[in-house]
Amino acid sequence: MNKIEQLRKQFPILSREVNNRPLVYFDNAATTQKPEAVIERLRNYYESENSNIHRGAHFLSQMATDAYEQARKTTASFINALHPHEVVFTRGTTESINLVAHSFCKKFLKPGDEILISAMEHHSNIVPWQIACQEHQANLKVIPIDRKGELIISEYHKLLNEKTRLVAVTHVSNALGTINPVKEIIEAAHRKDIPVLVDGAQATPHMPVDVQALDCDFYCFSGHKMYGPMGIGVLYGKEKWLEQIPPYQSGGEMIKDVSFGKTTYNDLPFKFEAGTPNVAGVLGLEAAINFISETGHDTISSHETDLLQYALEGLKNFDGIRFIGTPEHRAGVISFLLGDIHPYDAGTILDKLGIAVRTGHHCVQPVLDYYNIPGTIRISFAVYNTRQEVDTFIKGLATVREMFG
Amino acid sequence: MTTIKEKEQKIISDFEMFDDWMDKYNYIIELGKSIPPIKEEYKTEKYLIKGCQARVWLHADYQDGKVIYTADSDALITKGIAALLIEVLSGQPPKEIVDAGLSFIDEIGLKEHLSQTRSNGLVNMIKQMKLYALAFQKM
Numbered sequence: 001m002n003k004i005e006q007l008r009k010q011f012p013i014l015s016r017e018v019n020n021r022p023l024v025y026f027d028n029a030a031t032t033q034k035p036e037a038v039i040e041r042l043r044n045y046y047e048s049e050n051s052n053i054h055r056g057a058h059f060l061s062q063m064a065t066d067a068y069e070q071a072r073k074t075t076a077s078f079i080n081a082l083h084p085h086e087v088v089f090t091r092g093t094t095e096s097i098n099l100v101a102h103s104f105c106k107k108f109l110k111p112g113d114e115i116l117i118s119a120m121e122h123h124s125n126i127v128p129w130q131i132a133c134q135e136h137q138a139n140l141k142v143i144p145i146d147r148k149g150e151l152i153i154s155e156y157h158k159l160l161n162e163k164t165r166l167v168a169v170t171h172v173s174n175a176l177g178t179i180n181p182v183k184e185i186i187e188a189a190h191r192k193d194i195p196v197l198v199d200g201a202q203a204t205p206h207m208p209v210d211v212q213a214l215d216c217d218f219y220c221f222s223g224h225k226m227y228g229p230m231g232i233g234v235l236y237g238k239e240k241w242l243e244q245i246p247p248y249q250s251g252g253e254m255i256k257d258v259s260f261g262k263t264t265y266n267d268l269p270f271k272f273e274a275g276t277p278n279v280a281g282v283l284g285l286e287a288a289i290n291f292i293s294e295t296g297h298d299t300i301s302s303h304e305t306d307l308l309q310y311a312l313e314g315l316k317n318f319d320g321i322r323f324i325g326t327p328e329h330r331a332g333v334i335s336f337l338l339g340d341i342h343p344y345d346a347g348t349i350l351d352k353l354g355i356a357v358r359t360g361h362h363c364v365q366p367v368l369d370y371y372n373i374p375g376t377i378r379i380s381f382a383v384y385n386t387r388q389e390v391d392t393f394i395k396g397l398a399t400v401r402e403m404f405g
Numbered sequence: 406m407t408t409i410k411e412k413e414q415k416i417i418s419d420f421e422m423f424d425d426w427m428d429k430y431n432y433i434i435e436l437g438k439s440i441p442p443i444k445e446e447y448k449t450e451k452y453l454i455k456g457c458q459a460r461v462w463l464h465a466d467y468q469d470g471k472v473i474y475t476a477d478s479d480a481l482i483t484k485g486i487a488a489l490l491i492e493v494l495s496g497q498p499p500k501e502i503v504d505a506g507l508s509f510i511d512e513i514g515l516k517e518h519l520s521q522t523r524s525n526g527l528v529n530m531i532k533q534m535k536l537y538a539l540a541f542q543k544m
Contacts, residue, residue, distance in 0.1 A: 019426075342459055342479055342480035342481065342483075343458075344458045344459040344480040344482065344483060345459075345480045345481050345482050345483075348430075348482050349430065349482075352426050352427075352430070359458065360458045374459075374460070374479065375458065399427075403427070403430065403431060403434065404434070404481060
């Protein structure tokens, strides 16, 4: 048995059938499936460790607190953060971005200032900034993309100016698969003392991320897109920023002292973790990180690259194929259209064949407006996918074409 | 006049002929192509049904106590499903439409299209058709 087949065995859901066919799961950019180790970790927590953390002096509370804080260290080392307290646990990338959009902008965004995002951002990296800009009478500026689905970097340099307060860009595009040159983007911004937030939701499942090497100021990602549970995510922030910006939500856990007159906020990272956190989720995330580490980024990346190449090759000769996004550097995702066939029609028929793909606007309506299309068919890979599944998918597409072509 | 129940029954027995899902979907697609076209002037934002991954335009007229529906969609399966609803509901009195249970959808195996995913328009299509009927009922 080869390595990938062994890996597949760790994912119970992959052996199920959908519509009486073996499941082919190609919707990994939406969420990945979970390995046994993650499922088991959640189960074990509720079975024998469950307790509220950072309070009770009793045994279980201590145990849960230790596990939770250990998971923070694991997460910090996963992205090579300088300090564990630079890791704030959130509900997901969306909440991480909202936190920064709220707290950073409250402190630093002034009327007439600018926030710079890109034209390929997910709605979750657009709308929070739009709202912040409205609130603070600031302006949202957008780095354009070209037909290949790559950022036009020369335009980016022109857009950076003394009014820019923050740059927020995605590491990898969820709709086009483009890997953006975030290091170059960060360097250019830093030359003008502008901080950069990176949306890493689509990057962490596919490639090693080193926040110190990138020198990003904020990095956001979700557990569920990298084999972890839903409802848990991470905001990495440089200490100097997290110290300066005010809390996002308030309540228990984020305070040091409370009286009716005044409240002093807790230290990092607790200042940003109001209320009882998702302890099980954090432990599940740690199990997912361990799964990635044990599998190895080399294995993940070489296997997924092989699948991408194999699928692109197979699709290239398919009659009527139109790739949406043809970036030089791509991770995980292929978006395309097939002749005049509506993505929803294709998706429905593929589903009948047991093949899960994503169709529609992928929460990036501005990207689709740019290409002037209603949506795309998107396939996205994880480490457990196989070439045979790509073959099944391509056969499925032939059926789709037969029915609608 | 054929009642809604009778029309539903007719569709159920039509669908019993199909032993495989592909024939069923091919039939739905053909059905979509066969319905009378919606007037171009109604293919606007105003007649668009929200919440569908595919665009669906629906228009209703009230003639001699009966509601006449026309629809179009840019996805063929969605258009076929609209055609099924039109087949059952168009030409019926408003009250009958408002009260229709439409259990045929489940019985012909299209229940999956009723799920509340964001991509799915059938629920919204039915809701909009009933809203039109409700408005005509009050006239």
